Amino acid sequence: MRIAVIGGGAWGTALAQVAARGGQPVTLWAREPEVVEGVNVNHENRAFLAGVALSPTIRATGDLADLAGHDALLVVAPAQHVRAVLGAAPVGSTPLVLCAKGIETGSRLLVGEVAQQVAPAAPIAVLSGPTFAHEVAAGKPTAVTLACEDEDLRNRLAERIVDPAFRVYGSADVIGAEIGGAVKNVLAIACGVVEGAGLGLNARAALIARGFAEMTRFGLARGGQAETLTGLSGLGDLVLTCSSTNSRNFSLGVGLGQGRSAAALLADRKTVAEGAHTAPVLREAARAASVDMPVVEAVNALLEGVPVRQIVEALLSRPLREEAQ
Ligand SMILES: NC(=O)c1ccc[n+]([C@@H]2O[C@H](COP(=O)([O-])OP(=O)(O)OC[C@H]3O[C@@H](n4cnc5c(N)ncnc54)[C@H](O)[C@@H]3O)[C@@H](O)[C@H]2O)c1
Ligand SMILES: O=P(O)(O)OC[C@H](O)CO
Structure with a gap:
């Protein structure tokens, strides 16, 4: 499963690190050119996750078009920006794993509801739980909920977004x-x-x-x-x-x-x-x-x-x- 992460803040970068363990390629879209350069050249996101040596198989990009051709997109932009970022991304029917925590101002919609409006053909999952990004990136033991109504997709995502210290519990309750x-x-x-x-x-x-x-x-x-x-x-x-x-x-x-x-x-x-x-x-x-x-x-x-x-x-x-x- 080819994974891309939308959002190069602390949490997007830590999740890219989880998805890249074992040498798997991961694409990370970041808004800031200095984050893209730092990840690609120094394998570090000094702006948002300083001090963590990132996997060299994480390739950062500032071009949303590079998100095409992946099997799942992890959406880790802040909640108030998910609509704009997803609206500009080539989503189509690619499954979306929503990782932001918030409610959209104005619409009162949860992030998953925003995603359904912007990308109606995309299946939705939510990854959430007690997860300080620095601890996850450092490989400290962490457990999360992965919620998705489609059990088959949920299991495939759980098998891919996992490592020995990152334990995923499934749920259908998005x-x-x-x-x-x-x-x-x-x-x-x-x-x-x-x-x-x-x-x-x-x-x-x-x-x-x-x-x-x-x-x-x-x-x-x-x-x-x-x-x-x-x-x-x-x-x-x-x-x-x-x-x-x-x-x-x-x-x-x-x-x-x-x-x-x-x-x-x-x-x-x-x-x-x-x-x-x-x-x-x-x-x-x-x-x-x-x-x-x-x-x-x-x-x-x-x-x-x-x-x-x-x-x-x-x-x-x-x-x-x-x-x-
Ligand atoms: N940091 C954590 O430990 C953690 C853990 C779990 C969930 N989360 C959630 O993940 C989401 C992202 O948080 P974070 O900690 O990765 O961010 P962060 O605070 O580390 O960085 C800020 C992020 O906001 C982005 N941003 C700023 N203005 C923007 C705009 N106009 N359009 C799009 N993006 C913009 C920046 O590019 C950057 O990626 C939040 O909803 C947060 O609650 C964070
Ligand atoms: O730093 P906070 O308050 O955004 O919390 C980060 C994560 O959501 C903790 O699970």
Whole structure:
């Protein structure tokens, strides 16, 4: 199976490295000419994954036309750019493995739904889970969910995008896998705020648990399955992203918790903190579906500049309720 990766950020590069293990050829499309040159000449992506020696069988290109003739395309552009990049790529009926985590602003569509609009003939799979790119590229043990309704395609993809340290669990629940990845980024910002404001570990654990309840309510309302939400792409990724400053979303939250403004924190950053883009559209989608998501509401208020203390008071003074509600 000839694999190409669309997106030369940290995650696209790490996935290219997984797909290239054992000396298999992989094409990596990157937007930045310096990334293309660095991968081809020095076998390193200094801009987004510095310090990792990449397989020489990864060939980078800046020309989307070079993606033609592959058997599967891994789509790893940030969620807000998937529509434009896929729209310009020669997709046809080539299977797409969606690896971005987010909801498109405006349309309120998950990345897989965007792909279905842009490339209606292409079968869809979603790869998601607790995966810091640097750890995957370094060959540290990692497990992911690969969701695809077509069992035969799912198995063929799982056999190809694998190595001894990268373990793939199959699922047919594409929507559930996507919702976990999109929602956890927003919740990780909240956990970072707790860290930045020094609110303590009890508060962080409470946020993870209550945030997971929100993820579950939203996921079930959108047709996802409970087993997927408690799995790697849901709870697994939530726990990872809510526990480490290696997460860009968590780190953004730390800055907010320290009293810095979202505008200052997001200005000029080269790497993506998907939760900042997903938060407003997730709030819209939750309100439209009458799903109660107070932590997501709180993250939006924080991004809009409401002080942390006011947000915490509002969350703690909500009417008492049963935990299972
Ligand atoms: N980094 C990780 O550990 C990791 C792990 C799993 C999933 N993801 C997801 O993968 C996706 C990509 O994240 P990343 O970490 O690889 O990116 P990154 O933060 O390392 O790099 C930013 C990427 O955005 C691209 N970009 C910027 N402006 C663009 C535009 N106008 N059009 C198209 N592309 C543009 C850049 O070319 C670059 O590839 C995100 O949805 C992220 O949530 C990341
Ligand atoms: O750095 P983050 O917050 O984008 O998280 C990266 C991955 O999604 C973790 O699974």
